[in-house]
Amino acid sequence: MKPNGWIIYNGNLPGNKFLDYAEMIQESATKQGIDMKILKNNALLSLLATDQLGIVQLDKAELPDFVVFADKDIYLARQLELLGITVFNSSKAIEISDDKIASYQYMATHNIPMPKTIVAPKIFTTGNIDHKLVEKAIEQLGLPLIIKEAFGSFGEQVYLLHSLEEIITKIDAIQGKPYLFQQFIPSSYGKDLRLQVVGNQVVAAMERVNINDFRANVTSGGAMSVYTPTKEEAALAVAATKAINADFAGVDLLIGPDDKRLVCEINSNAHIRNLLDCTGINAADYIMEHILGVLS
Structure with a gap:
């Protein structure tokens, strides 16, 4: 049955x-x-x-x-x-994927290439911002740098900041929320790769380019085009998916220095309509095939 x-x-x-x-x-x-x-x-x-x-x-x-x-x-x-x-995906995989800080922690333990990241200490809404902490983050990551709230989707809650003053203002606005500082990758400004992983393979991929924003997300105005990943890119996306114990995920890769690929994010609940519209490949078919294989 x-x-x-x-x-x-x-x-x-x-x-x-x-x-x-x-x-x-x-x-x-x-x-x-x-x-x-x-x-x-x-x-x-x-x-x-x-x-x-x-x-x-x-x-x-x-x-x-x-x-x-x-x-x-x-x-x-x-x-x-x-x-x-x-x-x-399992509740644990969703939980890790939903929390960007947890995602980077799991990726780091599996030696997944990613931008250098610093987790901000928990500060309650009544706390004062320690300028020395921000200066230390700048010393480690340089300027401009990225601040990402731990929870957010579609490229939202991600900020590119160019000065100490901008960073302090942003931290003041998001106090009470978990967030991280991250190295900005200028070679990937407005450009990334979305690879859809199912099981042990990449079933479809697209390149996203946004000439008006540092975020390449289609929701932020990015344009899609079909992309054929290299074996190295596919292996990296699969390894990132396995690092959070997901059965399937949309993995976003940045184009780093010397054309090196870095994992930006892993989305355990990646929407697949844009991927179908762009590539003609319906990832849902592969997802169901994978599920039936696991259950059999």
């Missing part, structure tokens, strides 16, 4: 980008004879009690054999796993 599954997406966000991803997965599952139900995360409540561990559903349905978790609701993903349901 073939397994049945759920696809869970965030039901509280505007627009249809997240539902579109879920529908792409569902269509690919249908082509392979797999029944998958699309559910919003806010239609599922995690129930915990002395003698209970379960899911309360607004639209009651039988629990699935597996879940494609197209969201960052880590507590819900973990609840499903505690109930014995296999989740793709």
Whole structure:
């Protein structure tokens, strides 16, 4: 008997980008004879009690054999796993990917090439900014440098700053949030590579170029073109994905000095519509094939 599954997406966000991803997965599952139900995360409540561990559903349905978790609701993903349901990607992989600081920590332990990064110490909203700390970051990373908030998507919460004064102003604005300082890679200004990893292979890739912004994201105005990665680039993307224990991910590579590739970010919930529009390759088909292989 073939397994049945759920696809869970965030039901509280505007627009249809997240539902579109879920529908792409569902269509690919249908082509392979797999029944998958699309559910919003806010239609599922995690129930915990002395003698209970379960899911309360607004639209009651039988629990699935597996879940494609197209969201960052880590507590819900973990609840499903505690109930014995296999989740793709796992709650741990999503948790690491969602937190940029954690992502870089895991990459560093696996010797993944990446920009030099300094984690800012936790400062509460009532704390004072230590100028010596910022000066030390500048000494290590140079100017301009990047500040990234630990949590953010689509190239948002990422700032290119050119002076001590700009950095102090930005830190003052984001106090209370975890963030990091990072080396700016001028050779990759407004340009990066997005490689979609599934299992042990890169199934599609594109180059993104933005002439008006240091961020290459399509959401920030970047233009897409088909890209054929080298063996080294593909191996790097796969290694980065495995470093956070993900089954599949969108890996962004920067073009570093001497044409060296550096991992910028790993997105365990990378949207694949732009990749399909650009390359004609539907990563959802590969994702479902991989999932069925793992479950078999």
